[in-house]
Amino acid sequence: MKLFPEDFTWGTATASYQIEGGWLEGGKGFSIWDAFTHLPGKIHNGDTGDITCDHYHRFREDVALMAEQGLKAYRFSIAWSRIYPQGSGEVNPEGIRFYSDLIDELLAHGITPWVTLYHWDLPLALELEIDGWRNPLIADIFAEYARTCFASFGDRVKHWITLNEPWVSSIFGHGNGIMAPGRRSNDEPYLAAHQLLRAHAKAVEVYRKEFQDSQQGRIGITNNCDWREPLTDSGADQAAAQRALEFFLGWFADPVYLGDYPEVMRERLGDRLPRFSDEDKALLHGSSDFFGLNHYTTLLASQSNPDNPPESDPYGNGGISEDQDVTLIADPAWEKTTMGWGVVPWGCRKLLHWIDRRYGSPEIVITENGCTLDDIVVDGKVEDRKRIDFHREYLAACHQAISEGIRLKGYFVWSFMDNFEWAGGFSKRFGLNHVDYATGKRTPKASAGWYSAVVKRNGVS
Ligand code: GAL
Secondary structure, eight states, rough: OEEETTOOEEEOOOOOOHOOOOOOOOTTOOOOHHHHHHOOOOOGGGGGGSSTHHHHHHHHHHHHHHHHHTEEEEEOOOHHHHHHHTSSSOOOOOHHHHHHHHHHHHHTTTTTTEEESSOOOOOOOOHHOOOGGTTTHHHHHHHHHHHHHHHHHHTEEEEEEEOEEEEEHHHHTTTBBTTTTTOOSSSHHHHHHHHHHHHHHHHHHHHHIHHHHHOEEEEEEEOOEEEESSSSHHHHHHHHHHHHHHIIHHHHHHHHHHHSOOOHHHHHHHGGGOOHHHHHHHTTTTSSSSEEEEEOOOEEEEEEETBBBOOOOGGSSOOOOOHHEEEEEEOOTTTTTTTBBBBBBHHHHHHHHHHHHHTTOOOOOEEEEOOOOOOOEEEBBBBOHHHHHHHHHHHHHHHHHTHHHHHHHEEEOOOOOOOOGGGGGGBBOSSEEEEEETTOOOEEEEEHHHHHHHHHHEEEE
16 A cells, blocks of 8 residues: 555546636626637537536536545636626625635535635636736736625635646647647747746735635646656757657646746757746746645657758647757557547656656646546446556556655545536546536446555555
8 A cells, every 4th residue: 555645635626617617697798718618619629618528507416426535625717707707807706705614514524625726717897808828917816806705605615726728728729729729839839938927926915915824725826737758868859858748747847946938949949939937937936835746647858950850730739849949759658548648647757756856846636647448337337447557557657656745735536526527528547536518417436446446545555
């Protein structure tokens, strides 16, 4: 039995647009995802999040299921457009009430809420009226929204995450356009990323100045990163792997932990990479109480050359290919999930070490890790043995990293239940609990029972 530290946080995660539904209810405004999913051809099978898991109406049932499964922590996100239907201005009391009730329900069942303020569903009005994340004004608007959340929920919420994966908002939202707001550009990812980082810093400033002393909570940012393993031992491939990590995770974590973008990005991008003012730098530096990490897979990195052009598959790419000049491939020998992502637990351990070294041993929390399978219900059961193997192996890698001195403090399974998987619609199932979208019925998979036991024993065998 591999036991984890006593104070280790075990949880599951979801996000508002992926599970709530109720898109026209409770005084909610439209988000960029409401608009994007209704454009023909953007989402697999034309799926939308209009209803999805209907968590908006079923949240009490969902919390009861979490409690039954012995889950101790639950990470969810707030839909900004439920709180501010227009993004700013008038607060919607029904939106406040919904999240307040959810938080109370969790606490009544002994489940600790971890709240993400922004998991990609920007109020549509902000996109239409001020160009969303491309406008510097957004940072203060986000901070005001954050202030309202801290003031309304901070008496009960002690774990805050400002942004989920700003890399995705930047690259998929503004680079290749496969996610909302669907922009395609080589420069906008850097502009959007810059404002996302400024917004994060301003929200943290609000929390620290106005709330942290009295509320005694912690706040951080969650970034995503896959591991990049050099394809060969050559110096060029090792440098390519390092560069790929800096263009992926360093882009967002360096400003927060080291005070500016990675040097390799500043050199390669020149004026295409915005500069932080001294004030921005001061606000950003040290603006995370823990290192939130979403981690799913690994790719092999090598130096691009004309015979070895940069990877063009957006899902396989850690940045804008031409800019980082790295070719990324998966090892054909690796087992793959139905996302096509390699199952590579050792990559997780190596990434944890990379973070530890580069950022001075921060406390790390894995805020997402999970896998898709073609789960089907047979006689009321879902036998997802491969998901159990996946989590067991990734947790074993985490356990090893902890024993090597990495300060890993928590692990959240993506996801509590199957949900709307962005451009993949409902075709991809990540949940510990199966959702029948026609009826809304939740069916615990074998992995849910397995994870309950892990949480209960505080370890994996
Ligand atoms: C993350 C994201 C989640 C979920 C997951 C699986 O990037 O934060 O919302 O979709 O990936 O793809």
